[in-house]
Amino acid sequence: MIGVQLLKDSDQTTTSSKKSRRRASRMSVEDDADEDWFPEDIFEAFKELRKRKVFDVSDMYTIADVWGWTWERELRNAPPRRWSQEWEVELAIKVMLKVIELGGTPTIGDCAMILRAAIRAPVPSAFLKILQTTHSLGYAFGSPLYDEIILQCLDLGELDAAIAIVADLETSGITVPDQTLDRLISARQTIDITANDVPS
Numbered sequence: 020m021i022g023v024q025l026l027k028d029s030d031q032t033t034t035s036s037k038k039s040r041r042r043a044s045r046m047s048v049e050d051d052a053d054e055d056w057f058p059e060d061i062f063e064a065f066k067e068l069r070k071r072k073v074f075d076v077s078d079m080y081t082i083a084d085v086w087g088w089t090w091e092r093e094l095r096n097a098p099p100r101r102w103s104q105e106w107e108v109e110l111a112i113k114v115m116l117k118v119i120e121l122g123g124t125p126t127i128g129d130c131a132m133i134l135r136a137a138i139r140a141p142v143p144s145a146f147l148k149i150l151q152t153t154h155s156l157g158y159a160f161g162s163p164l165y166d167e168i169i170l171q172c173l174d175l176g177e178l179d180a181a182i183a184i185v186a187d188l189e190t191s192g193i194t195v196p197d198q199t200l201d202r203l204i205s206a207r208q209t210i211d212i213t214a215n216d217v218p219s
Contacts (some may be wrong), residue, residue, distance in 0.1 A: 107140075108145050109142075115129065130149065141175060144177075144180065147184055150168075150184060150187055165193065181206070
């Protein structure tokens with residue numbers, strides 16, 4: 020019985036809404052000459068709003084400024100950045116971290132490609148970040164790659180980066196070859212000797 024009553028109620032509301040729609044359409048035809056009339060098409064309505072000075076695009080940007088929605092305009096006004104290998108490495112690291120943040124897992128191949136790009140650039144400051152991320156995912160590279168990274172840091176005079184990488188390898192349980200450690204220690208001693216020889 021309740022279902023039948025609900026069905027009857029819905030029929031009555033449908034017929035009354037149809038009648039009200041007919042009345043509204045008759046009223047809209049009569050009000051065509053009125054100032055408040057706007058076209059049904061949204062683009063035409065916006066054109067009409069602009070023509071009547073009801074809506075202005077500059078007002079829209081003012082509202083957008085308040086809410087901070089002008090990043091597209093700021094992006095257009097910013098001078099285009101020149102491509103470089105350093106920038107490519109920077110973007111690759113950002114993408115990798117975003118993938119992890121969104122719940123994805125980069126493969127060891129992905130990490131290796133980013134690391135190889137950093138070695139080619141060269142960007143010693145990125146080595147540690149890439150290696151830490153790779154190790155946190157449970158991956159480990161081969162010993163020759165680690166040697167290449169550490170030796171490149173030493174060749175570029177980035178002793179602190181080389182020491183940080185060796186420390187990260189040891190905390191991750193990856194053994195560093197004795198030859199690499201010897202070279203690192205001798206580079207450290209050379210810097211200490213030159214620092215002591217500088218007259219104060």
